[in-house]
Amino acid sequence: xxxxxxxxxRGVASQRLAARHRSTSAVSFLLEGDGATPVAAARRLAxxxxxxxxxxxLYLTRGTGPTAAAVGEAMAEHTGDALLLGVSAHAGVIxxxxxxxxGDDTAPLSSIAVLALPQRVGVVRPFQALNWEGVPPxxxxxxxxxxxxxxxREVAPxxxxxxxxxxxxxxxxxxxxxxxFIDQRLAGSGAKSGxxxxxxxxxxxGGQSYVDGTVAKLKSCGLVFESTSVSALVAQGAExxxxxxxxxxxxxxxxxxHLDGQPAIERITEISEREDRPxxxxxxxxxxxxxxxxHSQLDRSGRPEYLIRKLIARxxxxxxxxxxxxxxxxxxxxxxxxxxxxxxxxxxxxxLREAAEADLQAHSGRPPDAAFIVCCGARGxxxxxxxxxxxxTLNEAWGDVPxxxxxxxxxxxxxxxxxxxxxxxxxxxxxxxxxx
Numbered sequence: 516x517x518x519x520x521x522x523x524x525r526g527v528a529s530q531r532l533a534a535r536h537r538s539t540s541a542v543s544f545l546l547e548g549d550g551a552t553p554v555a556a557a558r559r560l561a562x563x564x565x566x567x568x569x570x571x572x573l574y575l576t577r578g579t580g581p582t583a584a585a586v587g588e589a590m591a592e593h594t595g596d597a598l599l600l601g602v603s604a605h606a607g608v609i610x611x612x613x614x615x616x617x618g619d620d621t622a623p624l625s626s627i628a629v630l631a632l633p634q635r636v637g638v639v640r641p642f643q644a645l646n647w648e649g650v651p652p653x654x655x656x657x658x659x660x661x662x663x664x665x666x667x668r669e670v671a672p673x674x675x676x677x678x679x680x681x682x683x684x685x686x687x688x689x690x691x692x693x694x695x696f697i698d699q700r701l702a703g704s705g706a707k708s709g710x711x712x713x714x715x716x717x718x719x720x721g722g723q724s725y726v727d728g729t730v731a732k733l734k735s736c737g738l739v740f741e742s743t744s745v746s747a748l749v750a751q752g753a754e755x756x757x758x759x760x761x762x763x764x765x766x767x768x769x770x771x772x773h774l775d776g777q778p779a780i781e782r783i784t785e786i787s788e789r790e791d792r793p794x795x796x797x798x799x800x801x802x803x804x805x806x807x808x809x810h811s812q813l814d815r816s817g818r819p820e821y822l823i824r825k826l827i828a829r830x831x832x833x834x835x836x837x838x839x840x841x842x843x844x845x846x847x848x849x850x851x852x853x854x855x856x857x858x859x860x861x862x863x864x865x866x867l868r869e870a871a872e873a874d875l876q877a878h879s880g881r882p883p884d885a886a887f888i889v890c891c892g893a894r895g896x897x898x899x900x901x902x903x904x905x906x907x908t909l910n911e912a913w914g915d916v917p918x919x920x921x922x923x924x925x926x927x928x929x930x931x932x933x934x935x936x937x938x939x940x941x942x943x944x945x946x947x948x949x950x951x
């Protein structure tokens with residue numbers, strides 16, 4: 516019964532005053548409960564940018580409150596030529612060090628999370644798909660072709676991709692195939708920078724999008740950042756355990772039949788029953804071969820080399836089945852190297868903290884100017900039985916970085932040079948604006 520009062524107080528506290536983030540010029544805020552209205556979101560945004568317009572506004576709506584369209588239309592009246600992108604994210608939203616998630620009975624019934632980026636974010640192009648037939652064109656004068664044909668770009672382009680979870684049941688295309696379409700549009704662009712392109716995002720539960728004034732039932736939408744430095748954090752939450760193995764047999768449906776010439780379960784049991792095995796759930800890490808998109812001059816640092824999949828079942832013949840919901844047939848190959856991993860609460864936080872600290876070190880101690888998080892819906896409150904645990908971990912590593920995000924039914928992020936759909940993962944798009 517106390518939750519509405521707590522929610523109201525926390526909502527007021529989470530409406531971060533512009534002065535708090537003045538050093539970065541980005542602003543994030545969270546509206547909850549009765550305060551989560553389109554008018555309140557528009558007013559708060561106007562207060563954050565008095566006498567000026569933001570460059571880009573990202574927002575997420577959750578629960579029984581206003582639709583993404585209603586919020587976008589209200590904010591558009593006060594933001595001039597700013598680029599607005601919003602989606603429904605009913606599994607939960609994240610703002611700074613707060614998480615509001617499905618599964619937490621104390622969470623408010625409605626929420627709006629907003630991240631406003633200043634004009635110095637540079638060139639940003641939107642896109643919005645009405646079907647799964649290829650990659651939609653870029654808006655605001657952008658062109659995928661122009662991106663691909665410009666290897667001298669000083670900054671490698673990056674993409675925030677939001678898609679509806681209905682693609683998981685689509686008969687003609689898998690999510691990993693769709694991600695490969697995006698990779699193909701961006702591969703090689705910005706090679707002069709020495710950095711690979713980046714795609715971060717995830718599958719939302721909600722189904723509505725508002726992109727630069729257009730409302731649609733969500734298939735996919737997103738933004739391409741052409742001049743802002745972006746880094747990706749992909750924290751899969753599982754630590755490697757034991758030696759590498761070779762996949763010597765596979766079958767359709769994400770099934771590994773043999774490892775090192777033995778029935779898969781037999782080989783896994785040999786390893787997992789060792790006395791030195793840490794506690795936690797067994798996952799299988801698949802070493803990704805990105806030779807097909809290899810650009811040897813590109814820096815892979817900070818990116819995992821193993822794609823982690825949960826072991827969910829065994830067959831009577833001794834095969835093991837990898838977690839469904841995301842495509843596995845597209846990533847499994849005979850002769851592929853793999854390694855067992857252990858997933859646990861401590862490893863989840865350790866990986867996320869180490870990834871954030873490594874990102875900070877790679878940028879000479881400069882924290883991101885803003886960030887967008889996509890976290891698996893099985894993490895957060897549903898893993899820790901407490902809200903804000905992972906958001907606070909990032910906050911401890913980076914300090915006060917304006918951040919929003921959502922809980923997803925599948926997360927997108929790079930392994931090596933390729934983009935994959937993940938599970939049980941926290942992916943982060945970290946933005947560093949050009950110097951003013």
